[in-house]
Amino acid sequence: MLAAVAVFAIAQLPMLTAEEKRAGWKLLFDGKTSAGWKNFKSDKLSAGWQIKDGVLTIADAGTAGDIVSDEKFEWFELKLEFNLGKGQNSGVMYHVADDGDAVWHSGPEIQLYDHPKQEGIQTSGMLYELYSSPVDTAKPSGQWNELRILVSPKVCTTWVNGTKYYDYVLGSEDFKARVAKSKFAQYPNFGKLGKGRIAIQGDHGNVSFRNIKIRPIKN
Numbered sequence: 001m002l003a004a005v006a007v008f009a010i011a012q013l014p015m016l017t018a019e020e021k022r023a024g025w026k027l028l029f030d031g032k033t034s035a036g037w038k039n040f041k042s043d044k045l046s047a048g049w050q051i052k053d054g055v056l057t058i059a060d061a062g063t064a065g066d067i068v069s070d071e072k073f074e075w076f077e078l079k080l081e082f083n084l085g086k087g088q089n090s091g092v093m094y095h096v097a098d099d100g101d102a103v104w105h106s107g108p109e110i111q112l113y114d115h116p117k118q119e120g121i122q123t124s125g126m127l128y129e130l131y132s133s134p135v136d137t138a139k140p141s142g143q144w145n146e147l148r149i150l151v152s153p154k155v156c157t158t159w160v161n162g163t164k165y166y167d168y169v170l171g172s173e174d175f176k177a178r179v180a181k182s183k184f185a186q187y188p189n190f191g192k193l194g195k196g197r198i199a200i201q202g203d204h205g206n207v208s209f210r211n212i213k214i215r216p217i218k219n
Contacts, residue, residue: 003061012210013032014027014031014054014211014213015028025150025215026214027212028078028172028213029210029211029212031051032054034049035164036071039065039068040065048063048064048202049064049202057204057206057211058207059206061205061206065203066200066201066203068103069198070197071197072197073195074195074196074219075219076150076214077151077215078092078148078215079147079148079150080209080212081145081146081147082144082145082208083143083210084113084114085205087115088205089113089201089204090201092199093108093110093199094198095151095191095193096199097196098197102193103201104128105160106190106191109128110125110126110147111126114141117136123136124136124145124160125138125147125159125160125165129182129184130182130184131168131178132165133158133165137161137162139161146161148162153191154169155169156165156168156169170194
C-alpha cells in the first residue's frame with residue numbers, strides 16, 4: 001500500500017512531454033519546491049502558500065501575498081491549471097515591474113474568479129477591466145481548469161479550457177483607449193514595459209495551481 005501511495009504522489013508532479021520539449025516549453029513550477037518563485041518585493045515564498053503533490057495552493061489568503069517569477073519574460077506562451085475555492089478569486093499577470101506598490105500597477109491581469117458569467121462581473125479569463133468574452137467555458141469550484149495565454153508582438157490571446165476568449169494587441173490604439181478608461185490609467189508603466197515577471201495574485205482567496213509551463217517566443 002505504501003508503495004502505491006508513493007507512485008501516486010510522483011504521478012502528480014508536472015512533466016513535459018517530448019512534443020512540449022521540442023516546442024521549447026519549460027516548467028515554471030517543479031511541483032516540489034518554491035524554486036523559480038518569490039513574493040513580490042521579497043526573496044522567498046511566504047508561509048501562506050503551500051506546495052504538495054505537484055500543486056501550489058494559496059492556503060491562507062491573509063498571509064500568502066502576490067508572488068512573481070524569478071525570471072523575466074518578453075514574449076511567451078503560458079499555460080497552467082487552476083482550481084478555485086467556492087466564490088474565491090485570483091489572477092495571473094505578466095510584464096510585472098519590480099517597482100511600484102503592487103504587481104497590477106504594471107502587469108495586465110487575467111482574472112480567475114469562481115462566479116457565473118454576469119454583466120459587469122470580471123469572471124475567469126477576462127483581461128481585468130479591459131477585455132471580456134461572449135463565452136464562458138470555466139468549470140465551477142472544485143474542478144481543474146486550463147488557462148492558456150499568448151503574449152506576442154502581433155497578437156495576445158487568452159483561452160480557457162481550450163476555447164478562445166479574445167485577441168488584443170499590446171500598445172495598439174484600442175488597447176490604449178481601454179486602459180485610459182480604466183483604473184489603470186493612473187499607472188504610467190501599465191501594459192507598457194514589454195518585459196517583466198509573471199505574477200500570481202495571492203491575497204483574494206484560496207486557489208490552487210498546477211502544471212505551470214511557459215514557452216518563450218523570440219521576436
